[in-house]
Amino acid sequence: MKEYDIIIVGAGPGGSMTAKVAAEKGLKTIFFERGRKPGEKNSSGTGLGPRMFRDFPEIMRQLTPDKCPSMREGKYQRSYFVDKDDKVGAILVTTPTNSMTYSPGKNTYDPSKYDKFITMNCYRSEFDPWLAEFATNAGAELKTSTLIKGLFKEEGKFAGVIDEKGEKYKAPMIIGADGAISTVAKSSGLRDKWHSEHITVVPQYDFHAPKENIEKVMGEETLAVWWGVNFPAAYQAFFNDGFHIGLGNWMTYWQHNPMYYVNRVINVPHMKNLIKRLDAKPREVQSHLLPWLPYPKNTHCDNVILIGDAGGFPCPLEAEGMYPAMVTGKVAAEVAVEAISAEDYSKAFLSQYDERWEHTSVGKEFEDGDVLWNVWKQLPFHATNMQWFVPLMTEIISAFFCWSEPHVVRIRQMLSAIKSMLPEAMPTLLEDVVPVLIRVLGDKLDTMLDPGQMMTAIPKLLNMLPDKKKKRRGA
Amino acid sequence: MVDLDNYEYETISTHVGDTGDFISIDNEKCNNCGRCLVICIKNLWKKKDGKIYIVPEYKSKCVECGSCALVCEPGAIDFSYPAGGTGVVYLKG
Numbered sequence: 001m002k003e004y005d006i007i008i009v010g011a012g013p014g015g016s017m018t019a020k021v022a023a024e025k026g027l028k029t030i031f032f033e034r035g036r037k038p039g040e041k042n043s044s045g046t047g048l049g050p051r052m053f054r055d056f057p058e059i060m061r062q063l064t065p066d067k068c069p070s071m072r073e074g075k076y077q078r079s080y081f082v083d084k085d086d087k088v089g090a091i092l093v094t095t096p097t098n099s100m101t102y103s104p105g106k107n108t109y110d111p112s113k114y115d116k117f118i119t120m121n122c123y124r125s126e127f128d129p130w131l132a133e134f135a136t137n138a139g140a141e142l143k144t145s146t147l148i149k150g151l152f153k154e155e156g157k158f159a160g161v162i163d164e165k166g167e168k169y170k171a172p173m174i175i176g177a178d179g180a181i182s183t184v185a186k187s188s189g190l191r192d193k194w195h196s197e198h199i200t201v202v203p204q205y206d207f208h209a210p211k212e213n214i215e216k217v218m219g220e221e222t223l224a225v226w227w228g229v230n231f232p233a234a235y236q237a238f239f240n241d242g243f244h245i246g247l248g249n250w251m252t253y254w255q256h257n258p259m260y261y262v263n264r265v266i267n268v269p270h271m272k273n274l275i276k277r278l279d280a281k282p283r284e285v286q287s288h289l290l291p292w293l294p295y296p297k298n299t300h301c302d303n304v305i306l307i308g309d310a311g312g313f314p315c316p317l318e319a320e321g322m323y324p325a326m327v328t329g330k331v332a333a334e335v336a337v338e339a340i341s342a343e344d345y346s347k348a349f350l351s352q353y354d355e356r357w358e359h360t361s362v363g364k365e366f367e368d369g370d371v372l373w374n375v376w377k378q379l380p381f382h383a384t385n386m387q388w389f390v391p392l393m394t395e396i397i398s399a400f401f402c403w404s405e406p407h408v409v410r411i412r413q414m415l416s417a418i419k420s421m422l423p424e425a426m427p428t429l430l431e432d433v434v435p436v437l438i439r440v441l442g443d444k445l446d447t448m449l450d451p452g453q454m455m456t457a458i459p460k461l462l463n464m465l466p467d468k469k470k471k472r473r474g475a
Numbered sequence: 476m477v478d479l480d481n482y483e484y485e486t487i488s489t490h491v492g493d494t495g496d497f498i499s500i501d502n503e504k505c506n507n508c509g510r511c512l513v514i515c516i517k518n519l520w521k522k523k524d525g526k527i528y529i530v531p532e533y534k535s536k537c538v539e540c541g542s543c544a545l546v547c548e549p550g551a552i553d554f555s556y557p558a559g560g561t562g563v564v565y566l567k568g
Contacts, residue, residue, distance in 0.1 A: 028478055034559045034560075035559075035560070036560045036564075037490070040564045040565060040566075040567065040568075041539065041563065041564075041565065041568075042565065042566050042568045043560075043568035044568060046568075068516040070567075123567050123568060124565070124568040125565060125566055125567065125568055144559075144560065145559040145560025146560075147556055147557075147558060147559040149555075163559070164558055164559060177484060180541070181541045181544075181554065181556075193545070193550070196545075196546075199545055201514065201540060201542040201545070203516050206567040206568075208567075236496070239567075242531075242567065251510075251514070251542065251545050251546045254513055254514055255513075256513065257513055257515070257516065257518070258514065258516055258542075283567060284565065284566065284567050284568075285487070285488065285516065285538070286490050286565055286568055287516045287538050287540040287542070288540050289540055289541055289542060291543060300519065443504070466509045
């Protein structure tokens with residue numbers, strides 16, 4: 001039986017990060033991958049945000065197109081609002097504004113190109129093996145084509161893992177980096193099965209498009225979200241030679257086959273037109289499970305820590321997964337080093353893991369995880385609420401740029417349309433959206449709603465209203 | 476463009492090696508709700524004579540997402556991954 005200090009099950013971004021940090025800190029490290037190489041079993045939206053470059057500069061600075069040819073960054077993100085007749089009623093394009101303080105430029109291989117961007121996309125089949133090399137270069141042993149079937153115990157404690165051939169690998173620290181269906185979580189008793197509203201299934205297509213068409217048609221655009229009435233919000237991530245189009249929802253959502261909804265998106269006339277202009281062709285059909293939680297619980301027990309998807313760490317708002325996996329992987333490795341030096345692998349000692357990830361950018365996100373998770377659940381994931389949300393957004397965005405009537409008349413028409421939607425929209429706005437605003441504004445809300453300030457503002461506002469003015473003047 | 480209900484066509488995903496059996500259903504536990512038939516993007520679950528089963532060729536078609544097991548309320552579907560180094564290979568995941 002081979003013995004190690006730390007065993008990591010899974011060689012995705014989280015597992016490789018854990019293995020890299022553990023090996024660098026001198027631990028005898030092994031990490032397992034069930035595929036023939038990392039990344040060949042994974043599908044993903046694959047958007048890497050600027051935080052990746054801030055928090056992992058020593059890695060991300062080395063990411064270049066010769067290593068990941070599909071990589072493509074972009075400054076523009078587009079939201080399409082698609083009505084019940086599959087018509088695009090409004091399009092909103094955004095780009096990092098002046099209030100965005102962090103620019104990843106200096107941590108990329110080409111600062112001029114990578115100044116401020118929304119996301120950088122690249123295929124998992126390229127990114128994952130590239131990242132795993134950092135771990136093997138640091139001295140970690142990578143064992144591929146190996147499926148871990150469970151943990152084994154010695155003297156009542158988890159002592160290592162067993163592979164499909166019955167071979168045992170022993171270590172006092174075991175890290176579950178094995179994704180949504182985590183053998184480590186199950187075998188350690190940390191989780192038997194996800195709650196049905198804590199796990200989503202995400203079907204997607206990969207489309208191929210000639211590189212020159214991507215450049216010509218998409219320009220600096222890298223990401224799109226299709227907010228639809230007839231399908232859950234769909235993402236579209238553009239790569240160097242193609243794009244992913246996919247969507248997700250809880251296990252309880254699907255009235256039709258998940259692909260039915262993806263097919264509805266790609267059959268939206270506006271999308272068909274885009275596909276035609278790109279000369280894009282469907283290349284691969286993929287599907288994966290994606291945990292989506294308000295807060296990760298049961299992240300560790302004696303000898304075991306769960307990271308990334310296995311631990312339920314994807315972003316509570318929109319389920320970004322690779323970044324939280326790498327952050328929690330790094331933290332888990334640091335805690336493992338201390339556990340090994342203290343020779344204390346108890347749940348109590350490993351609770352440092354929670355204390356530490358809670359102080360990272362991932363922890364900050366989960367501080368408000370309950371309201372963020374809920375607002376996504378009530379809007380993009382909610383078939384009925386999207387029936388008013390999409391037309392509401394469409395009215396707001398579209399009315400100002402319309403020359404069919406005098407602008408004031410047009411804005412009144414918009415307000416009247418919104419008013420008619422309010423009875424349906426109000427419960428969700430009050431119960432699910434307002435709590436997010438309250439959380440975001442925090443103490444500032446107190447100041448804004450300060451009675452003194454309101455008392456000075458209200459008469460001024462009233463004076464601006466013509467009817468009120470007239471009434472008070474006795475006209 | 477892809478038909479809404481009939482989306483199956485050749486893609487570049489490959490399946491390699493001998494996966495061995497990795498999905499099974501316990502028809503004693505199954506309550507015939509049919510959620511597995513709806514959720515499988517590859518349509519690998521079928522129903523015949525009131526009994527739900529997975530098609531025998533699933534090993535060369537399944538994309539290993541595991542949704543069938545997650546959607547199964549009574550826990551009748553057992554999903555484990557195929558043998559290491561076998562099964563679906565995504566080239567553009």
